[in-house]
Amino acid sequence: MNRVAIILTALGAMGMGEPGAHPAPQHEEPAAIETTAQGVALGAIGRRIAAASPGDVVEIGEGVYRERIRIDRPVTLIARGRVVIDGGGSGDIVEIAAPDVTVRGFIIRNTGADLDGENAAIRALAPRATIENNVLDDVLFGVDLRQSPDSRVAGNRIGGKRLDVARRGDGLRLWRSDRAVVEDNVIHDGRDAILWYSKDVVVRRNVGRNCRYGLHLMFSDGVAITDNEFTDNSVGVYLMYSAGVEVAGNRLIRNRGPSGYGLGLKETDRFAVRDNLIVGNRAGIYVDGSPFTPDRPGEFTGNTLAHNDVGVVFLPSARGNVFTANNFIDNVEQVSVAGRGALDANRFWDGEVGNFWSDYTGYDQNGDGVGDFVHESYTLFENLLDREPALRLFLFSPAQQAVEFVGRAIPAVRPEPKFCDEVPLMRPQPLPACAVVEGGGGGLGLTGAALLAAGAGVIACAAPRRSRPGRILKGATP
Amino acid sequence: MKAAAYPVPALRAPSAVSNTLTIAGRELRDAVRSRWFVLYTLAFAALGLGVSFVSAAGSGGTGLSGFGRTTAGLINLTLLFVPLMALTAGAGSIASDRERGMLAYVFAQPTSPVETLLGKYLGLGAALAACLALGLGACAGALAARGLRTDPSSILWLAGLSVLLAMGMLSVGLLISALARRTSVAVGTAIFVWLALVFVSDLALMAGAVALRLRIEDLFAIALLNPLQVFKMWSLHAADASLDVLGPAGLYASEEFGARLHPIFGASLAAWIVAPLTLAALALSRRSPL
Structure with missing residues (x-):
């Protein structure tokens, strides 16, 4: 595949850098100090690592450490209390160069802002890294796994630099890191959380806010994306050139950037989109050339698409998708085809199962829960x-x-x-379990009452007085 | 009855403000007692309730909220109904006074045509505002009863903006009324203007946009001339903070003007209130009240 080759080369050029390419630390410490193999001065944490044997647990005490850390042996690095590692606004901060390393509980902040250098808070270059419960703040790239399969990124809070989105880095990036597990992280104000060429990754219970792409898959097969929440990003989840992807139980809400998709699928194959709550996006689901091959129909089941500008947007190339048991509720436009074209090659019912359409105008005389008339959408407008x-x-x-x-x-x-839809549902399917409805209904009744009272007040002022013709104009009285 | 209830005959010169308010009070009382007010209020409330119930039923009582067809339906209803109400109410007002000889009587009093016009404007405006408050209040109550969790501020915005729209249309109605010789002509003209604003101008602009391949900047600028479009865009802007639901032109407006859209929309509606009223005042001052 030509495209793959081009992207590979491009990324290679962007600096799939050797570890030695680090900038030197700004504060050289006095002479005769321990150094790493690359001759970089060691800080307090670095000296502890240098003194550790493989398999050791290294506990770091409270304090603010201004140093760059390279972990070159399989150790477990644990923060005891509030341990801050400050990058001083330049370069990377923690680099994991050995397999089976754990980094847990640190506050890591203030990387450089050099996009070409891809300044990262934590970069793993070896398999089976565990990065847990850290708080990364004001970082260009957050967690960057490069060829780090079987790793675990869990419970971290990753906050990007408050820069223009074009100058931000990725909160989370996986590059050729198969079977990684990404769970319970919060990623905000970054560019993307992105998976490159990483197979069988599990992404669950994460939260992504105010990023460009909440989650972006590139050439990553067999990924399970479950129970995440992507809110107020430009795009919630965008799957590209990937196969065997499961998207289930996610909340994709108010993703309204320039493209503004809750979920986008581009040339993706063998996918299942189930039980997601997709609300208030510019386009709930955007289908472009998916499924790419006719192996298996694209499956969309049990999703609730509500209050989106458009529920589902198809490019004319999209064919072979089947929608069943979804709720289409109050989307301004329920389904649209960009440009000219029909949706003949996609189906909105399968056997006896259709979807719920809030704009269905038919009725159900025999009471079997299925509308007696076909739901057809043809409005000239x-x-x-x-x-x-x-x-x-x-x-x-x-x-x-x-x-x-x-x-x-x-x-x-x-x-x-x-x-x-030949068998439209009369009642909406139960909302997916991920739909927790926010409160705040009482205000509406009060508002209504206040408006009624205001109207009635005006009338009461005017109506009951007897008319006194002599009083039309005060000034008229001599 | 207490003596104080009677106005003390003023030996001072009549003030413009008190004259205006007196006429406004009279106009409001007349309006509230009139059949058109009752009819419009009932019709608006009934249609609004219909829209609310149908939309709330469509969402299946799921309790999900957001900008959707319910808000859109109410905006749509307001767009159709409020201009009709305000235009005909305004158009009937001065022309019928003139026909009945009432205008000559009022002008014989120590009051200026401008005070009379303003008084009528405020009185009818208050009546219309009451009508809208009752109608939208009933809708909000109905939506709340159906368990819909719409943000109450969007209903308040809708109410406030529909009053502004009504004031603009009332202003146009009074201008028609000041120019027309007879009530029937005035009301007929008002209905024609309503048709033009509600359907003809939009359809013409749609056709023009497609045929002339208008740039979206121009499309938005032309849309700003129509008070109904301004009302619609302002309601959406207030409810949703972004006009991107209106496609490329809306996105352009949101990105180009952002928060400045409020004063832009406000200026457009204010122009529709002030300009026709000024013209009506000029017409009334120059023409014989007979």
Whole structure:
């Protein structure tokens, strides 16, 4: 694959750097001090590591340490109390160069901001690293696993630099790190959390906020993405050129950046998207060329898509997707095809199972929970919108109804149905377990009462007085 | 009845403010007692309740909230109904006074045409505001009863902005009324203007945008001229903080102007309130009240 080769070369050039390429520390300590093999001066933590044997547990006491750390032997490094490692605003901070290293409980902050140098808080270059319960703050790259398979990144809090998004680094990056487990992390204000060429990775119970891509897969097969929450990113989860991906039980909310997808799929294969809550995104799900090969249909089941500008956007190339038992609730446009095209090659029902559509207008006379009429979507206005996006400006205006009325009344201009669901559900499926509805309903009733009281007050002021014609104008009295 | 309840005959010169308020009070009382007010209030509340119930039923009582078809439905209803209400109320006002000879009587009093106009404007405006508050209050109550968790501030914004829209349309109505000789002509013209603002201008702009391949900047700028579009965009902006739901033109507006959209929309609606009212005042001052 040509694309792979190009990206590989590009990344190689960007500095899949040798460990020796570190900048020298700024504060040289006095002479006759222990150094690493590369001749870099050792700080307090570095000396403890240099003194340790493989398998040792090295406990670090409270304090603020201003040093760069290279862990070159399989040790467990544990912070006792509040241990801060400060990078002083330049370069990387912790580098794991030996297998089976654990780094637990540190506060690591203030890396450099050099994107070319990919300044990282923790970089692992060896297999089976364990990076747990650290707080990384003001870092360009957070955790960077390079060829570090079977690693575990868990319970960390990773906060990026408050920079323009183009100048940020990735909060989390996995490069050729198969079977890694990424769980219970919070990543915020970074660029992406991204997996490159990493197979069978598990990503669960993480939170991503205010990033560019909450989670981004590139050429990573067999990844399980479950029970995560991606809120207020540009894009929640974007799967590209990957296969065998499971996306289940995630909350993808208010991802409204320039592309603004809750979940995007580009040339992805053998995927299952189940029981996710996808709310308030610009586009709930964006399907581009997926599934890529006709091996297996793309499976979308039990998801709730609500209050998105568009529930599901298909590029015309998308074919072979099956949607069953999803809730399409109150999306401004439930399903759209970008550009011209129909959705013939995708299905919104399978056998006896359809989806719930909040705009379904039919009824269920025999009471079997399935609407008696096919749910077809053909509104002239949406058809216009798919071709002329600029006309979205006229959404919600009476002119929209006028156009739709014309579309219904005059068969000659009625568009082909965009899609149909032959067995639409009458009631929504139970919301996925990840849907915890936020409170705050009481205010609406009070507001209503206040408005009613205000209206009634005006009337009460005006109405009950007897009219006194002589009092029309005070000044008129002589 | 207490003696103090009677106004002390003023030996001082009548003030413009008190004249205006007196006329406003009279206008409000007349409006509240009139059939149009009752009819409009009931119709608006009933339609609003209908929209609320249908949308809340559509979401299946899942309790999920957000900007969606419910808010959109209420905005849509307001766009259709409020201009019709305000335009016809305004158009009927001065013209019918003139027809009944009331205008000549009022002008015979020591009051200026401007005071009369402002008084009528404020009185009718208060009546319309009461009508809208009742209608939207009922909708909010209905939505709350259906378990919808919409943010109450969006309903408050909608109420406030619909009052602003009503004031703008009332201003246009009064201008029509000041120019027309007869009530029937005034009301007919008002309905024509309503049709033009609600349907014709948008449809023409849609056609123009496609046929002339208008740039989105221009499309947005032209849309700012229509008070209904401004009301709609302002409601969305207030509810959602971003206009990107309105596609490329909305995204352009949000990115280009951001928080400055509030004063921009405000200026447009203010112009629709002030300009027709000024013209109406000029027309009334120049023409014979007969």
